[in-house]
Amino acid sequence: xxxxxxxAIVVALVNNINKGDTDLTREPCRIAIRAxxxxxxxxxxxxxxxxxxxxxxxxxxxxxxxxxxxxxESALTCLTDITx
Numbered sequence: 001x002x003x004x005x006x007x008a009i010v011v012a013l014v015n016n017i018n019k020g021d022t023d024l025t026r027e028p029c030r031i032a033i034r035a036x037x038x039x040x041x042x043x044x045x046x047x048x049x050x051x052x053x054x055x056x057x058x059x060x061x062x063x064x065x066x067x068x069x070x071x072x073e074s075a076l077t078c079l080t081d082i083t084x
Contacts, residue, residue, distance in 0.1 A: 006042040010056070013039060017059040017075075020066045033063050033074040040081045047082075057082075 013032045020029035036043075046052040060082070063075035
């Protein structure tokens, strides 16, 4: 898969990750953070660019503070996969 396509996938997912603290944002956030977990290998190039890495990590950490248990669980799984 081309790097541009991988970047588009990662950007689309990360842009939808937030605390999921409203009804409008909860479901897109839950779906995005769950989809990011298996997409971590696509983000390998993004993690080599400091500001992109910072943005991804900021969004994943933000999801860790959600009131929604599913979002938090997926965010923690994502963090585990990123660090391994």
